[in-house]
Amino acid sequence: MYNYVIRRVGFMAVTLFLVTLIAFAVTNILPGNVALVILGPNATEESLAALQAQLGLNRPLYVQYFDWVLGLLQGDMGQSLRFGEPVAALIAERLPRSLLLAVTATLIAVALSIPLGVYAAVNQNEAPDLTASMFAFVGISMPIFLWGLVFILIFAVWFNLFPTGGYVSPTEDLVGSLHRLVLPASAMGFALTAYIMRMTRSSMLEVLSAEYIKLARAKGMSQRVVVLRHALKNAVIPVITVIAFQFSYAFGGVVVLEEVFFWPGIGRLTLTAIQSRDIPLIQGCIIVVALIYMISNFAADLLYAYFDPRIRYGGEE
Amino acid sequence: MSAQRAENAEHADGVEGPTDSEAPLLDVRGLRTEFRTEGDPVVASNGVSFSLDRGETMGLVGESGAGKSVTARSIMRLIDTPGEITGGEVVFDGEDLLEKSEKQMRDIRGNRIAMIPQDPMSSLNPVMTVGEQIIETIRRHQDVSKSEARELAIESMDDVGIPDAAERIDDYPHEFSGGMRQRVLVAIGFSCEPDLIIADEPTTALDVTTQAKILDLLNEMQERENTAVLMITHNLGVVAQTCDHVGVMYAGNLVETAELEDLFERPRHPYTRALIDSIPEVDSEYDELPTLDGAMPDLSDLPSGCNFAPRCPHATEACRTGGDPALESVGDSTSRAACIHAEDLDLSESTAVEAGSGRREIDRSGEPLFEVRNLKKYFSAGDGVLGNVRLSWDGGGLPSVERRYVKAVDDVSFDIYPGETVGLVGESGCGKSTVARTVLRLLEPTDGEVYFEGEPIHDLGSGAIRSLRREMQIIFQDPHSSLNPRKPVGRIIGRAMERHDIATGEEKRERVGELLERVGLSAEAASKYPHEFSGGQQQRVAIAHALAVEPKLIVCDEPVSALDVSVQAQILNLLNEIQAETDISYLFISHNIGVVRHICDRVAVMYLGKIAEFGRIGDVFSAPFHPYTESLLSAVPHANPNRKTDRILLEGSVPSPIDPPSGCPFQTRCPKKIGEVCETDVPELEDVGDDDHRISCHLSIEEMSERDSFIRAERQSAETVESD
């Protein structure tokens, strides 16, 4: 297990290195000239060249890259061209808001999908199962932002229960903050529920036909004990990976959903950065999102190992 | 075991046991269980009636799909949808279980009727400790505290012979070997002192040596608790060694019930006779196993007359038209049979023809076809950051670097002549399959030489290997693995011919048809997909596939282990016939000693990656023996209740191939161990006779021929067991 963790951390370091390479390459291939973006279309050749030099953009690419990576290692992601502030500070301000949204959405999804998945599996091919499966099918086919629009339409426009968007910091106004969190988080949570539920259901079905479940029944265990103690603990193991994967997916979905709900998180920040060719900011956002992605997958593996004793004590016997 | 039977016989004679009462413990009357699927309902248990007294063991035998498990699960009311019990009574201790509520049934399951399942690997919950799984059973049915339940669980683990029970109780199932897991399952079964144990193929997944131990354990527990046992098995050897009376099932019906001795001495139903005859016995020679041709009919499409008529050698017109015969007493015997001719038929003679010297003589004067010299295959062990290198701090000071290997095959040599079958036997994990894969270069050998017709296979490049594949084929235990599920079998077989330029176009199609007919299928089978065949038929297709390229050698890795005895006999006969026609050679791997005895000319007995004994069948299966061979042979349950077996029970389990014992690999378990010399000196594989019979043991030939010492050793070990 210990070896496994070390190996995984090493693996993550390599991946992160590759991500920096890709992020750097992509942003440099991106059409559009930063100096031009900053100075506008009427800028002179000289002023453009001067700005290029000032920004260090005329140095060889590998020098720029090492400079950037060196900065990254020290926590310095450079200055945003558009906002004129350090990229790190910009991200530090937006990231927690996005995390709040994604974590809440994932929690909602887990709370809904696991019981639903178990229920559907236990009542396989009966009305509740079929309903849930249909719901899952619709859920999976619909993109996240569409869920967002549907939720806005129903709960904000028709019933006027929640605001259509916006963000308030929980430290300033907890109730107001939660009030605004409900819609975007539920919209995203619903979108995620479908997939996790489907996974829980099929995993549960597989486990319920296992020999050890038959033995548990033959020992006189009640349905409740069989399902919750014997089956769920096994069925949930593969679902954990899916949840982590869905969390990463949620993070991707955030980009669009934040736009729909005027949620000033890292998603909107990234969009702004791309629109204004703000290279340091784009790079910073890519790195941070990739990091979150990797960490959540790593966490999934650790949880997996925690739940599965065969891995926990595995390796050498 | 025989003492146990004698005792039960007394009970049957009316001698009152402590808990005996007039009525049987279990009385199943006309039990009917159906499965409603899309087509016609499948009646898996069709009016089954039998009874079982306290302390008695009843066997339930028959081919797979005969309805044994469904019958057993119906007794516990554990039938899942779309199954349903649609009729009959299950009177248990005077009460009809079919009348009980589900809640009342839950109080009975695990408490008064317990189940011991087949597969020790999948029957324990992998995320719960074995302790939790025993304790929850105890707490479910007995009013005890957590700590009392834990004590009881430890006690029950002790009872089933799990060493260090108090420490091991918190271990997870994967930390136990297969045999130990089966003991855990026995412990769970007996934990609430049930009146009835239903053991569904409790030893099928185990090696013979482990099987012998588990059967002894079951018997001992049963004797102690006076438990009745319903023993479901397809192994008539197990039945002969454990049961008091037997029920034979066929196509959902009970077709014969009889006292054990009667069943074997004078079977009353032709199906019983055929089942008994299709088992290759360890100590008899047959030219050909009598087979039960064909297969059991589809339960949703039964014939109009006797279900067995299509396969019955005694069938008459009356059998085919008169409806399915009822189970009725035969004459004045205690046997019952579902056969209209039962009264007139005398089935006491085996139809198997013993042919003392019927074995073909192999000409070993020329060059061998296949030769393996000093083959080694090591797998790296461990998966740490450092790979198989492990740092050990044992000595103090600087850590030392140590490379760790699983020595799966360690210095194995043998040869195979044209037209010969050489067997590899041994317990699971001894390296048999690894030998098979390494000699074909499906795995890279670590060291050693392999020659095929003088060609050094170990030296060939991958292109040359590929063309040699034409000469050497492999058949696996699971035919699925070699048959592409998405292609009709005709295409699969034809493809092999094309790949090796054997035939194309019309000629190919013709030969595919011929091959399929050769292996006992019809030419039309070419258009069917693999899943449309039964297990035995799939194995036939796999054989046709292997034969398609006209190889000189086929490596058969446990080709019949997953099959019913009847189908097994058909496949073994087929392999023999093909050999007689084409002079093909086989390397035949099996853990079933009877099968090896039947099909092989020479055999290598493997233990921990090494050959313990090698020689002709007749030599290996008679004295002098390697002590390991001797114990393997003694552990085989004979399908003959009158045979006295003096089993040599081996202590412990096979040691890890990462850290094999010093000296003789068998020294940790050898009942004949001499002493220090076995721990320090590795015995050579030396000639002990003229016919290339070799044994790897320090004992003298006389000592290896002696049997008294075994009995002495067994007595001693029995005493030690009793004294602790």
Ligand SMILES: Nc1ncnc2c1ncn2[C@@H]1O[C@H](COP(=O)(O)OP(=O)(O)O)[C@@H](O)[C@H]1O
């Ligand atoms: N790919 C592998 N990696 C590591 N160990 C292996 C591998 N394949 C087989 N072994 C080990 O080699 C030994 C022999 O296995 P095998 O050849 O499958 O035995 P058998 O055929 O008698 O069951 C076992 O201890 C097994 O765990």
Ligand code: SF4
């Ligand atoms: S009734 Fe006829 S076909 Fe059936 S087992 Fe008896 S002899 Fe054979």
Ligand code: SF4
């Ligand atoms: S060498 Fe010794 S330990 Fe090994 S089999 Fe012979 S007697 Fe037993």
Ligand SMILES: [Mg+2]
């Ligand atoms: Mg094997």
